[in-house]
Amino acid sequence: MTALVWYRNDLRARDHQGLSAALGSGQPVRAVYLLSPGQWDRHQVAPIRRWYVLSSLRELGETLGKLGIPLDIVPCETFDEAPEVLATYCRSHQIKALYCTREYPLNELRRDRAVADALRPLGVTLQGYDDAVVVPPRALKTGQGTPYTVFTPYRRRWDACLAEAPPTMPAPPKRPAGAAPVAFDVGVLDKHERLLDLPDTLTRLWQPGEKAARQQLQHFVSDRLGHYRRDRDFPALPGTSLLSTALSAGTISPLRCVVLARASLAEGGKTGADKEGAHKEGVSTWLSEIAWRDFYRQIMANFPHLAWGAPFRPETGFVQWSRDEALFQAWCEGRTGYPLVDAAMRQLNSTGWMHNRLRMVSAMFLSKNLFIDWRWGESYFMQQLMDGDFAANNGGWQWSASTGTDAAPYFRVFSPVRQSERFDPDGTFIRSQVPELRDLPGKQIHQPWKSPLLAAAYPAPIVPLDGVRERVTAAFKAAKQIHDAAGASS
Ligand SMILES: Cc1cc2nc3c(=O)[nH]c(=O)nc-3n(C[C@H](O)[C@H](O)[C@H](O)COP(=O)(O)OP(=O)(O)OC[C@H]3O[C@@H](n4cnc5c(N)ncnc54)[C@H](O)[C@@H]3O)c2cc1C
Numbered sequence: 322m323t324a325l326v327w328y329r330n331d332l333r334a335r336d337h338q339g340l341s342a343a344l345g346s347g348q349p350v351r352a353v354y355l356l357s358p359g360q361w362d363r364h365q366v367a368p369i370r371r372w373y374v375l376s377s378l379r380e381l382g383e384t385l386g387k388l389g390i391p392l393d394i395v396p397c398e399t400f401d402e403a404p405e406v407l408a409t410y411c412r413s414h415q416i417k418a419l420y421c422t423r424e425y426p427l428n429e430l431r432r433d434r435a436v437a438d439a440l441r442p443l444g445v446t447l448q449g450y451d452d453a454v455v456v457p458p459r460a461l462k463t464g465q466g467t468p469y470t471v472f473t474p475y476r477r478r479w480d481a482c483l484a485e486a487p488p489t490m491p492a493p494p495k496r497p498a499g500a501a502p503v504a505f506d507v508g509v510l511d512k513h514e515r516l517l518d519l520p521d522t523l524t525r526l527w528q529p530g531e532k533a534a535r536q537q538l539q540h541f542v543s544d545r546l547g548h549y550r551r552d553r554d555f556p557a558l559p560g561t562s563l564l565s566t567a568l569s570a571g572t573i574s575p576l577r578c579v580v581l582a583r584a585s586l587a588e589g590g591k592t593g594a595d596k597e598g599a600h601k602e603g604v605s606t607w608l609s610e611i612a613w614r615d616f617y618r619q620i621m622a623n624f625p626h627l628a629w630g631a632p633f634r635p636e637t638g639f640v641q642w643s644r645d646e647a648l649f650q651a652w653c654e655g656r657t658g659y660p661l662v663d664a665a666m667r668q669l670n671s672t673g674w675m676h677n678r679l680r681m682v683s684a685m686f687l688s689k690n691l692f693i694d695w696r697w698g699e700s701y702f703m704q705q706l707m708d709g710d711f712a713a714n715n716g717g718w719q720w721s722a723s724t725g726t727d728a729a730p731y732f733r734v735f736s737p738v739r740q741s742e743r744f745d746p747d748g749t750f751i752r753s754q755v756p757e758l759r760d761l762p763g764k765q766i767h768q769p770w771k772s773p774l775l776a777a778a779y780p781a782p783i784v785p786l787d788g789v790r791e792r793v794t795a796a797f798k799a800a801k802q803i804h805d806a807a808g809a810s811s
Contacts, residue, residue: 322417326352327407328392329429331422331452331571332377333531334384336491338450339420344494350390351414354378355397355406356513363399364428364711365703368517369527369673370566373707375514376529377572382505384531389500394509400432404439411445422571423449425458425621426711427628454615455575456482458622468623470633470726472616479612483579490580526672527566527707534567535577542581549603556668556676557750562607563674565708568614575611582607617716620726627715630696632724639800639807640724642694651783652687653701655755658782660766661741662686664754671754673707678744684721685735689793690784695722723797734790741767755779 324343334340343350361371382392397406410416419440424433437447451457461469461478469475496502528537541562545552552560567573582604621627632638651657655666665679675683680702687698699718703709719725723733745751748766752759757779758766765772770781 322348323415324348324350325411325414325416325419326350326390327419327421328352328354328378328381329421329424329571330569332374332381333534333572333574334381334388335493335531335535336452336574336577337422337494338452338491339422339448340494341491342448342450343418343420344388344497346418348418349500350497351416352385352390352392353407353410354392354394355403356394356509357397357399357403358513359398360400365700365709367673367703367705367707367709368519369523369705369707370570370709372514372517372519372524373527373529373566374570375510375517376524377531377570379505379507379510380530380532382507382510386503386505388494388496389502391503392505396509400428403432404435407436408439408443411440411443416445419445419447421447421449422452424453425618427625430625452574452576453571454618455479455488455579455611456615456619458615458619461619468619469616470620472613472727475616475619476609476612479615480608483583487583488576488580490577523671523673529572531572534564534573537564537567538562538573538578538581542585546582546585546603546607547600550606551599553606554678554744555750556665556679557745557753561677565710565713566674569708569710569713575614578611579608582611613716614713617712620716621712627719628711632722633719633726634724636801636804637722637724637797639803640796641800642688643692645691645693648691648783649687649693649697651780652683652691652693652698656780656783657686658770658780659686659737659741660748660751660755660758660769661745662737664745664751667754669702669705673705675702675706678740680717681721682735682737682740682744684718685733686737688718688722689734690737690786690789692792692796695719695724723793732790732794734793736786738767738786 324346326340326343331337331339378394385392395406395410397403407419411419424430433449440447456479461475461482463469463474469478541564545560545562549560552558564573564578568575568578586601586604620633624633627633652662652666655663655670657663661679662683665675665683668679669675684695684698687693688695695718699714702714702718706714716725720727741751742764751766757776758769760776761769761772761774765774769775769779
């Protein structure tokens, strides 16, 4: 009999409970990855993310091969076929136990239920582990026994959890006695990578795989974490970890992030003049971001209707969003006439990644200034982002559009000019992304329409800035009235 590890968005060998359990079972171990380009299409997975996954699988196959574990890449067009494909695989390899890392979005939950149903008659047990998060989604409840829907109290409980049971790093997996290394066949990965046909100029920007992710974390913790709180909001600075893709594809575990960040507290950190204080603040602020990641995953797990495109706050389902395709297109292409928004969108389009401050600015601009349906933006981000992750993306978009879990209501509107002046004060980031504005001196970069030097190639603002708050407030009030009236008459 053989144990099987079913890999999904957990493309690593270290700190992987499913793999450890399979190795600990004393049975020979195999691993499988279902390659599902049709499902990637359905989920609008960006080409650069597909590349990251394929390249990371290549490394994983080699790593597992050294442990004596063959990794099979098995075609499975969509999730619908997964039960049949896995049942056939289990039959032909005498599998009796399947181990995996749990996933929480609705389609993934349904897939896993269907797989369990298909494998039960074959006598195959399915064992899942919550390695994609630090704290499992249903572990924390409010005093009323309901899921948390506000971040601050959630974070307090999350911290208490870590304090009660401080996480530690599991030992790296070892090749079982008697198992010989096996070769990994990269043929199918090569074929799919060729189909993507991405330019080297794009893929050269990124390092896929578990080893690179671990190194990046190490580097971030020892060199940058001490400045994280100070630098993280400035897109011109290398202030954040850039680990979101690794975390979402699972080439690094959130557990490792937490353990290393907390361990660095003991050393006091090596960065910064005010070493200890700054480092402590950096760790706490960065752990908050990891907690936000868990928070949105538990929201996704506890409120599965979000997967149907529904807003978290039902009354906001009645907001009459604009469907202006020309304005949407200008936003997508970074031609809004607002330099920070345009620089953000061009960063996304040219690199597959966008800085968090800019995600908030550009999402807020689409949903508040252009008043375009946030789901259009959510979907565009998924099609471009290398770290595209349903829970975090949906959470970020609903936060920006004021339809989400956040306690603050719809009055939150960012001014793209004010954000630009605060977070890219000398325009370094804007100039790096928007060549038409490169020669505009000093502060003129934030409002180029006021400058006599404005290059003709750069557009005038596509919408005015005034009256946004009033229009948004009125539209949300109207939506609430429709919602309340519908409730009263039903
Ligand atoms: C509109 C919008 C869309 C977003 N879409 C995604 C997405 O598809 N995938 C994604 O991973 N993140 C998304 N985020 C969250 C955040 O912008 C990115 O995680 C972050 O920019 C990644 O950069 P980093 O790895 O350097 O982050 P760091 O600042 O180093 O943070 C460390 C890690 O914490 C997590 N994290 C940080 N901020 C958040 C957050 N607000 N919500 C959830 N997790 C967070 C990420 O895993 C990140 O890698 C979105 C945010 C917004 C506002």
